[in-house]
Amino acid sequence: MKTQQIAERPTRPGSGARSGWQVxxxxxLLSAIPLTAGxxxxxxxxxxxxxxxxxxxxxxxxxxLVLHIVASGxxxxxxxxxxxxxxxxxxxxWHRRAGRVLAVAGLLVVTSALWMTLTxxxxxGTGDLLHLFRLVFAAxxxxxxxxxxxxxxxxxxxxxxxxMVRAYALALGxxxxxxxxxxxxxxxxxxxxxxxxxxxxxxVINLAxxxxxxxxxxxxxxxxxxxxxxxxxxx
Numbered sequence: 001m002k003t004q005q006i007a008e009r010p011t012r013p014g015s016g017a018r019s020g021w022q023v024x025x026x027x028x029l030l031s032a033i034p035l036t037a038g039x040x041x042x043x044x045x046x047x048x049x050x051x052x053x054x055x056x057x058x059x060x061x062x063x064x065l066v067l068h069i070v071a072s073g074x075x076x077x078x079x080x081x082x083x084x085x086x087x088x089x090x091x092x093x094w095h096r097r098a099g100r101v102l103a104v105a106g107l108l109v110v111t112s113a114l115w116m117t118l119t120x121x122x123x124x125g126t127g128d129l130l131h132l133f134r135l136v137f138a139a140x141x142x143x144x145x146x147x148x149x150x151x152x153x154x155x156x157x158x159x160x161x162x163x164m165v166r167a168y169a170l171a172l173g174x175x176x177x178x179x180x181x182x183x184x185x186x187x188x189x190x191x192x193x194x195x196x197x198x199x200x201x202x203x204v205i206n207l208a209x210x211x212x213x214x215x216x217x218x219x220x221x222x223x224x225x226x227x228x229x230x231x232x233x234x235x
Contacts, residue, residue, distance in 0.1 A: 020084035031076035034174035038069035057120045068112035075105040079168045106145045106167055113138040129196040137203045141170040162214045169210035176202035
């Protein structure tokens, strides 16, 4: 009886909204780490102070790097607001317009990532395994974006949301790499193979968290009375 009473206790008003904004803020902070480094790199390429170690790979033709950093910033920032349910419901027009911008920005992130991976030399201290990881996960992100777009075209909201969550998780791999590389180096030491695996682990971790969030959201909706019907009606 006590367990049943706890389960039936109503959620405090506004708690879900606060949770959504907290998630958005956490995602922006996570993406801010690599985006700050990217911005400093752009300043350096523009003739500013050398606040980071030089990377000659981008000197001759930095357009792909500029495109990648700008598109990643747009995708990370706008995408974070799509994780606030109350904001989506109150501003459906904004959600749809932002979604179109996100689709274009996401494709630019993927295109520039593949461009740099295939045409620029390998980064110092990395090996062929990371090269393969970048190709696989960039292609996976492109696939998620395409499947998400196809799902919203046929009004399959649940599938659209799931595929876009996966795409966003892959896009934030660079933010998680800060932690996997930091902890990995402290535990396993340095080395090309170790560094490649640490970077690859970030994408895997992000995808695992995305799958957990997708399943948790789906399970929560299915437990609500009429939840399945409402899920199909929300745009």
